Amino acid sequence: MTEPVSLIVSTPVPRMAVGPTKATEPHLAVVYATASGEVACFEGRPMKPSQQMFSKYRTRYEVDMRPYQRSAVLGRNPLVSRDGVHAFEVTVDFAFRIDGWKGAEDFVRSGLRDPLPVVHGHLVSLFHGAGQRFAIEDSFGLQHHLNQLCAQPVVFQEGIKLYGCQVHVRPDAKSLTHLESLIEAGRREHLGAAEHIPNKGAVVRQAEIEAIQQRAQIEATARQADALADTLTTSDGLIRHYLITHPHDAAGAFEMRRQLEEARAATAELQNQRALGLFQVMAEKGLIQAGDLEQMRQQLTGTVGRATGGDGALPPLATPQLTGARPWDPPQLPPADQTPAPTGRTPTLVSPTVGPSAPPGPLTRTAATALIYLVVDESLDRACLDELQRGLDALHSALADAPDVSRVLRLGVLGMAATTEQRLTLAEVGPGTRTPLLVGRRGLSYGQAFRTLRPLIGQDVTVVKNDGAQVLRPLVYFLTGGAPDEGAAWRGDHHDLTDTDRNRAAPHLIALGFGRAEAQAVRGVATRPEFGFMAAPHQDAASAAHSCAAFLRDSVVSYGQRLATGEANFSINPPDGFRRAEDAL
Secondary structure, eight states, X not given: OOOOOOOEEEEEOOSSOSSOOOOSSTTEEEEEEETTSOEEOSTTOOOOHHHHHTOSEEEEEEEEOOOEEEEEEOOSSOEEOTTSSOEEEEEEEEEEEEOHHHHHHHHHHHTOSOOHHHHHHHHHXXXXXXXXXXXTTOHHXXXXXXXXXXXXXXXXXXXXXXXXXXXXXXXXXXXXXXXHHHHHHHHHHHHHHHHHHHHHHHHHXXXXXXXXXXXXXXXXXXXXXXXXXXXXXXXXXXXXXXXXXXXXXXXXXHHHHHHHHHHHHHHHHXXXXXXXXXXXXXXXXXXXXXXXXXXXXXXXXXXXXXXXXXXXXXXXXXXXXXXXXXXXXXXXXXXXXXXXXXXXXXXXXXXXXXXXXXXXXXXXXXXXXXXXXXXXXXXXXXXXXXXXXXXXXXXXXXXXXXXXXXXXXXXXXXXXSSSEEEEEEEEOOOTTSOOOOOOOOSXXXXXXXHHHHHHHHHHHHHHHHHTTOOBOOOEEEEEEOSOOXXXXXXXXXXXXXXXXTTOTTOOEEEEEEOTTOOHHHHHHHSSSGGGEEEEOTTSOHHHHHHHHHHHHHHHHXXXXXXXXXXXXXXOOOOOTTEEEGGGGO
16 A cells, blocks of 8 residues: 555643644644543534533544545555456555544544555455456456446545545556567567568479479480480490590599400300300200200300390300210201101200309298288377377387388378378388378367278288288277267278278277277277277376387387298287276276
8 A cells, every 4th residue: 555644643631721722733623532432523623721621521633634645556455357367456546535524523433543544445345356357458448447436435434535536457567478478479470471471472483493493404314315325325335425524534434444344254254154054954954956055155145245235245165075965967857748757755945044043942931011000199189199209200210220020011100180191101111211290180080090091901902912922911000099079980981991891901900099088989999809908097198108109119010020030920918007998898
């Protein structure tokens, strides 16, 4: 409030005065009081000496009748705004005085000296709770309301009259900081919206320039390819092109030419020796005649010579003396009216494999390929998504560091919300494979996820089979932390996906539920009872997401390790803190 104001001075009533005792100041009203508390004011005038001699009044009070102006800040009783967090700072300018002779008597009778506590208490009770009707941004509305409340003068039973109230309202320091932040944010938004158009135009113009540069580069590359089409197809042409583009490195070009000739000679010698060995075996088995050696040698090894940059001609080879071989007899054509006699079994010539022949041995068992899909709920809060993202990063790193494991796996990641989006197209994970990124979104539809999976899995199975791989039944890890928006309507789409009569590529579904997920829905998603798991009721969502992330990494990697060794059996253990969904019903 303000400093105290004393409106009263008390003195004993003089009995032996020779003349009347006047008030010391013209603005002071004289009030008398008896010992028993009876108070009287004779229009503010003092009593005469004769009256004082035999008067029953024992105390004389001088009451200040002047008006006073004061200001007060309601600091100890702030007005809280509608949000219950922020508060208003209220300052009141007001005037007060003693309300006439009757007011002077009432003031003396009240026993008060300072009227400010009465005024303060009145204002606090009058303004109490008024701030809850107004937002912190509407300080002028609250100010108008408070000024209406205290517009009329008020006379208290203590003889004090309050009038001339003028209220000033503003947010307190904490609220001002909050409002300044909102204003600054709005200013940035307005400025950003204004700058969006020129920024967008700059991006479009830059994209057009880059497109023009790209087309020019493609055209230049095409012209260069056409100009060098006949030069870069042979080893000799490549050396000539190097000499043209590096005229100061003639020694390097000649060295490349020498190495090329040595490689051609070594390749020709190697193929010559292999051909001799093959012909030797064929001649011993009676499949060819000695006179066919040179012609067949040129036919079989000429291709290899041309592949190394030569003309395909090999040095002449002396006809070897094969065991049991006869000199070449000119062919005897049968007479026109005769049919050639049968010669028995016709030998079959098998083309040899280019390269060193492998010794015979047991057949190598080819590992099967597993298609694994991770369907991750993206409607979760940020903490859960961060845990699952770290799990995907760890799984990606583990597969990229183990090529023998990733070779037998194909991994795909889908984000599930109101719609289902592919975050990683089915791929063999390696160091160059991008890490899938989860994006927080609203809504949750199981049916949309199942409708997306059915054609996608069928297409992926066909592509992987066409690559010559043996494809196992696909696996889908279904992670959910909430209830679907469509209720139970997703079950028809789930049946279309998992029914082997309708879908030849029907997958196994492993369902993991936590947070707000329903145990009955999780059990319905899993294709087997032992494939559905729910987090414990007391486990918080972020901790359960962490357990799911570790489970995904360990389960997928261990399954790939078994597949790499030729074991296609699949087994699964629940994540830490999870139990079977059917046990949670």
